[in-house]
Structure formats: C-alpha cells, structure tokens
Amino acid sequence: MSNDILAITEHLNGNVADISYEMVGGAKELAAGFGGQAIAIMLGSGMAEQAGTFASDATLYVDDPALAEFNPAAYGRVLAALVEEKSPRLIMFGNTSMGMDLAAWLSVKAGVPCVAYVNHLAVEGGELVATAQIYGGKMAAECVPAGDSAIVSVMAGAFPLDAGQGSTAAEQMASPVSLDDLPIRFTRLIMPEAGDVDITAQEKLVAIGRGIGSDDNIELAEELAEAMDAVLAASRPITDAGWLPKTRQVGKSGVSVKPKLYLMLGISGAPEHIEGMKDAEFIIAINTDADAPIFDVAHYGTTEDLFDVAEAMLEKLE
Amino acid sequence: MNIVVAIKHVPSTADELEINDEGVNLDFDEVDFTINEFDEQAIEQAVLVKEASGGEVTVIGVDVIEELDGVLHTALAKGADKAAKIVGDLEPPIDSHTQARWLADAIGGLTPDLVLTGVQAVDDLDGQIGPMLAAYLDLPYVGVVTGLSVSDGTATVHKEYAGGVMAEFEVNLPAVVGVQAAEKPPRYAPISKIRQMAKSADLEEYEADENVGDSGCEIRKMAKPVSAGHAEMLEGDAEEVAEKIIEILEERGLL
Structure with missing residues (x-):
C-alpha cells in the first residue's frame, strides 16, 4: 500500500x-x-x-x-x-x-x-x-x-x-502482462462527416433540447435562429432522435463551443451538456423547470414557455 | 442469439428532488421512479439486433421499489421476449455494485451471447453497472456505443469519443456492451399492448442475495450543488420576457 x-x-x-x-x-x-x-x-x-x-x-x-x-x-x-x-x-x-x-x-x-x-x-x-x-x-x-x-x-x-x-x-x-488473444480488437477510427456548418465557429447559437418536444417544433427554432442571424445547435436527445444532424450536438460526446451568445430552448443542463457550453460568453436559458441546473450556468433565464417566448421574439424581430 | 438487457429503475430527475431527513440521499418516498433513459436505448438496440440476426431478448432489472412490473411489461410490448426481476426485502438506495452483483448472478445462469445495458444512469454514484457486470461475469466490455451488429460470434461496435469521432471495435461474444444510443430512436409501445402484456406475461423472479457487500462508497452528505452564480431570472409574461431578451441582446451588440 x-x-x-x-x-x-x-x-x-x-x-x-x-x-x-x-x-x-x-x-x-x-x-x-x-x-x-x-x-x-x-x-x-x-x-x-x-x-x-x-x-x-x-x-x-x-x-x-x-x-x-x-x-x-x-x-x-x-x-x-x-x-x-x-x-x-x-x-x-x-x-x-x-x-x-x-x-x-x-x-x-x-x-x-x-x-x-x-x-x-x-x-x-x-x-x-x-x-x-x-x-x-x-x-x-x-x-x-x-x-x-x-x-x-x-x-x-x-x-x-x-x-x-x-x-x-x-x-x-514494456507491458507487464501479455496482450495476446485480446477479446476486443480496434479496427478503425471514424471521423465525423464534414459538410454541415461548423457550430464551433459560430458567434451565435440557438440550442434546443428535449423541451422542444417534437420534430415539428424544430422549424420554429430554426426560424428564430435565422431571425437572430444565429445557427441551430442541440443537446444529445435531439441528435439521437435524428431531428438535427450529429454535427450540431454540443456536449461531452459532441463538440465544445464558445460562442458570443448561447440561447437555450428547453435544455435542463445535464452535466454532459454543460461540459460543452459552459465557456460561452453569454448564456440565456429558457426552461420551465425553475430547478434546472442550467440556471446555475446561464446569465439570464426564464421559466416562461419556450414556444411562447420564441414566437414573441420572432414576431418582434421580423 | 441470446440477448440479455440489464436495466435500472432510477429516480426521475424530471421532478423537483427532495433530500431525506438524514441529509444523505433523496427522499425516495417523494420521488417517482422511471426506467434509466439509456436502458430504453439498450432495449431498442437489443430488439434491433434480434430483428437483424435472430434470437431472443430477455430484460432483467432489480425491483428496487416493487414497481418494476410496468417497466418490464413495456419492454415486452416493445419486442422483448422474456422479462425477469430481482426481488427481496429491498428499498432504495441500492448501489450499482450491489445491483451489478445480483444481475451478474442471474445473467450468468442465462448463458447470454450478448449483454446490453444503458451506458450510465443518474444514480451511478459508485460507477456504471455495465463494466461491473463485465468484471463479475469475466466478459469483455465496450461502452458509449451507438452502433452494433453481430455476425459469427463477433460483435462490431461503434464507440463514441468527443467531437463526433468514433472508434470501431470487434468484440468476441459473449460480451457486455454499454449503449449510449440505439441506431434508431426507441420505438413506441401502444398502451393496449402493454396492458395485454400485464395480463398475460410471466415475469421470472430471482431472489436478491442480501449477503453481497456494498460499494464502500457511503454518502455522508447530499445537497443541491452550490453554484458560483445563478441566472438573473426575467420576470413577466412571455411577451415581456421576449422583449427583455431582445433588449439585452441589442445592448450587448448581439442583435
């Protein structure tokens, strides 16, 4: 010992x-x-x-x-x-x-x-x-x-x-033990597909999470991002569901981002997500759960319904 | 292919969590339990492998609060063939080491070709059950897996690293795999089918061995995390909040 x-x-x-x-x-x-x-x-x-x-x-x-x-x-x-x-x-x-x-x-x-x-x-x-x-x-x-x-x-x-x-x-x-007959063999690395926008290079991101509810609501978030001259990013459940490409995923198994603005719609802030966005310069979180950990990280927050806020913002911006 | 999915019934973190009087864990009387979200992915992946390569899927979990039946019936409705639970005079919290030990004892007797689990769970304080199962069963383990196919006694898995990079491995079966995400979103089980399973399904039971040791990782204090700061909350209805957000962004030159 x-x-x-x-x-x-x-x-x-x-x-x-x-x-x-x-x-x-x-x-x-x-x-x-x-x-x-x-x-x-x-x-x-x-x-x-x-x-x-x-x-x-x-x-x-x-x-x-x-x-x-x-x-x-x-x-x-x-x-x-x-x-x-x-x-x-x-x-x-x-x-x-x-x-x-x-x-x-x-x-x-x-x-x-x-x-x-x-x-x-x-x-x-x-x-x-x-x-x-x-x-x-x-x-x-x-x-x-x-x-x-x-x-x-x-x-x-x-x-x-x-x-x-x-x-x-x-x-x-040298290895202190034999590494022959391993039951697991590494075959290759698979690099992420290029072609989509690089969210790590964006100044403004609108990030959506589980709170967005369904595939149909992505359009609203997309419109809001567009009106703000921002790009859409997401937390894991969204990319797992295939609603946005994997290249948009922020967090532990996605990418780490440091944009000037990170506006979050319906992301509670699991540690895996926070790991990828905590260094954003300015963070606003919209989430109905007042206890969501994301409010410990964000600069401004609201527990108003994300759809109502997003729609009202869109209206004012257009 | 004999596929076993080991699942965990865990406190739902969707609700407000209360701490017990001793201040060392949750007040488990005040919290709902739910299937670990990654276990739903593991069940889906198991059913996908069965559909692609044939075989049988057994779902098994520790019945921590004696409410696991609904979870198992749902798994059966989603395509699992058998379901089993580990029972006894149990109450939460039951740490991962203990659950893994019980699960390993039961799963060892099922002679699986492939054991799937969710890669992690919200109550994994003493570690994840997947690698523990592998250690107890002396099988290889790969976790954080998002793709899995099986042929000729070998599984080909895709393991995720940061930044969207993946590694591909070939794994001799039997093996334990920790699933991060199934290749397709978990399927929906109609209520009618779950009800039908509740009426007709036989759930096998295994008795928990109370003599296994614990993890040696007792909690001496639990608290809500102390944060360096808290967001300034914007007051008012959605209209007013939207107005304020736009104002703040304009002030900062972000719009």
Whole structure:
C-alpha cells in the first residue's frame, strides 16, 4: 500500500486529452495531502514525446503496439497489473468515453471502491473526500470511500488544465502482462462527416433540447435562429432522435463551443451538456423547470414557455 | 442469439428532488421512479439486433421499489421476449455494485451471447453497472456505443469519443456492451399492448442475495450543488420576457 496517486491519462490520434493534464494537476494537489507522489500513467505506442508533457512527480509510459489505440481489454489488463503492483492510494480516471469503460470495471476487479462523476476532491485528516454530481447534476453527493485505496472518475473541468502541464521525463516500460488473444480488437477510427456548418465557429447559437418536444417544433427554432442571424445547435436527445444532424450536438460526446451568445430552448443542463457550453460568453436559458441546473450556468433565464417566448421574439424581430 | 438487457429503475430527475431527513440521499418516498433513459436505448438496440440476426431478448432489472412490473411489461410490448426481476426485502438506495452483483448472478445462469445495458444512469454514484457486470461475469466490455451488429460470434461496435469521432471495435461474444444510443430512436409501445402484456406475461423472479457487500462508497452528505452564480431570472409574461431578451441582446451588440 502506497500513498501515491495514479492519474490515468488518455489520448486520441496522438493528442493528449485535456482532462489528462487536469487530472495530473489535481493529483499533485492531493498527493501532498496524502504524502505520496502524483504519477501520470500513459499507455500507448510511439507516444514517448507526449508522455513527457506532464507536471507529475513521475510518469510511467507503457509502450506496446496493442496499446496504440484505446482498447478497453488491453488497457484494462495493463492497468489491473499496474494497480496490483503499486497498490496506490487513489486512481483517477477521466469521466470520459475511455475512462467510463475502465473505472467501474477496475473497481470490481481490484476490489476497490469507486466514485463516479466527481467534480471535487479533497484530503481531510488523511481521508479522501470525493464530491460527485449525480441525479442529472441536480445533487452533489459527498463520500469518503472505505478502505485505503479508491478509484474516482472525474468530470472534465474539475481541475485547472495548466497545473498538470510540465516536462517530467517519462519512465518507459514494456507491458507487464501479455496482450495476446485480446477479446476486443480496434479496427478503425471514424471521423465525423464534414459538410454541415461548423457550430464551433459560430458567434451565435440557438440550442434546443428535449423541451422542444417534437420534430415539428424544430422549424420554429430554426426560424428564430435565422431571425437572430444565429445557427441551430442541440443537446444529445435531439441528435439521437435524428431531428438535427450529429454535427450540431454540443456536449461531452459532441463538440465544445464558445460562442458570443448561447440561447437555450428547453435544455435542463445535464452535466454532459454543460461540459460543452459552459465557456460561452453569454448564456440565456429558457426552461420551465425553475430547478434546472442550467440556471446555475446561464446569465439570464426564464421559466416562461419556450414556444411562447420564441414566437414573441420572432414576431418582434421580423 | 441470446440477448440479455440489464436495466435500472432510477429516480426521475424530471421532478423537483427532495433530500431525506438524514441529509444523505433523496427522499425516495417523494420521488417517482422511471426506467434509466439509456436502458430504453439498450432495449431498442437489443430488439434491433434480434430483428437483424435472430434470437431472443430477455430484460432483467432489480425491483428496487416493487414497481418494476410496468417497466418490464413495456419492454415486452416493445419486442422483448422474456422479462425477469430481482426481488427481496429491498428499498432504495441500492448501489450499482450491489445491483451489478445480483444481475451478474442471474445473467450468468442465462448463458447470454450478448449483454446490453444503458451506458450510465443518474444514480451511478459508485460507477456504471455495465463494466461491473463485465468484471463479475469475466466478459469483455465496450461502452458509449451507438452502433452494433453481430455476425459469427463477433460483435462490431461503434464507440463514441468527443467531437463526433468514433472508434470501431470487434468484440468476441459473449460480451457486455454499454449503449449510449440505439441506431434508431426507441420505438413506441401502444398502451393496449402493454396492458395485454400485464395480463398475460410471466415475469421470472430471482431472489436478491442480501449477503453481497456494498460499494464502500457511503454518502455522508447530499445537497443541491452550490453554484458560483445563478441566472438573473426575467420576470413577466412571455411577451415581456421576449422583449427583455431582445433588449439585452441589442445592448450587448448581439442583435
């Protein structure tokens, strides 16, 4: 049992994901509280250079062709072996597509408690206190995981990015376990279709969510966007339903946007959506639920019916 | 193809949520429960796979508040072939580790080729049940999946990353897959068909093993999130609010 913290970094197409640096920065702060080291872990192939970009106390880079692309089976095997060998105080994953495949899995495999959706971590009297946003971001739950080791998956933006950026030389090693006969094989990356407007390049976005109700109401939102010289964006349920193309999706699995104006119609503000728009310069939210988390993020808000407001705005603008 | 869909009955976050007297979780007497929205996607994807490749779909969940029957009847009306529930002297909250352990015990006996779950749920404080099921059943897991096809003992899945990028994987079956979105929006089940299922369907029951450990992740405090700020709420009727929004936007040179 050590007091070290492992930050499990991630990368795609040779680029280290921002959340990796955020976690390393967070790990450094916490490691001081535990009296251990903040260790960045990178799994990959031909990534030695990128592995040297963390401000960690130490970095361990596991290089193997089978780790070139994320593969939950390969990454899981390696991490389970590393965790068994190092028995760290804390293992940090990003609450990302990659991290979500591994954190809870490793919790069961290693018999270590897990806290997901974490947006705040602290060490109080030697104990880890993890605060997670659950129930769609409507509640904050504070827990002290039992035992002397824990796993957390942290939300994007929970820690500042720059504290984790640095130039610690990485110790490179071969995989500690065999990566033959993997039950999962990576075959290819599929890049998003080009052709639609690039919502990340727009100054003004009108974003619609579940509150829009049906396909038929998209037209009203479209007209309003047009009248405002804005472009239509959406939260996940809208693109999942096929009402707008995937290229319009803002949020964790869509894109992050920073427009001058983000006018929101019927979006309650699940953490996954807020992740993608919290840096917009000016946010107005129209949502009938006064408790919707989006009102903690927006600058102006109203609980009036979105259709009534949109129609009235349209009328005044035309 | 023997497809099993593991589902969760979770508090509905559409309503106002109240915290219990102990201040450590929701007041579960005051909240409605609903099927986890991603599990609806998993059920749809299971039925789509069945329609494309043949097989049988079984839907199973932990009956946390003894109101799961309606959810299971709806799943049957949408095309599932069998439904089962894990029962006992249960009350919420039941953490993901415990639910996953019970589900794994039941699902292991069903010898599935493919296990689908929703990728996450609103009450997954201690992690998601999909990867836990995979760990308990010693099966491979891929989550955040939006496309899935099966042939010759292999599933081809599309996993979503940020920015609309997807990775394609081939996964040996049996496997567990966490569904983010089905390839088509979940189908609608007519009330008449749900009623018919309620009358005719047999729901299999599994007894919850109360001796499994918990997640080790007890909540010591729950509160509404403290936010750095709050939107300034615009008062008045829709007309007045629309007027004010336009004014604000004009002032800021945004119109």
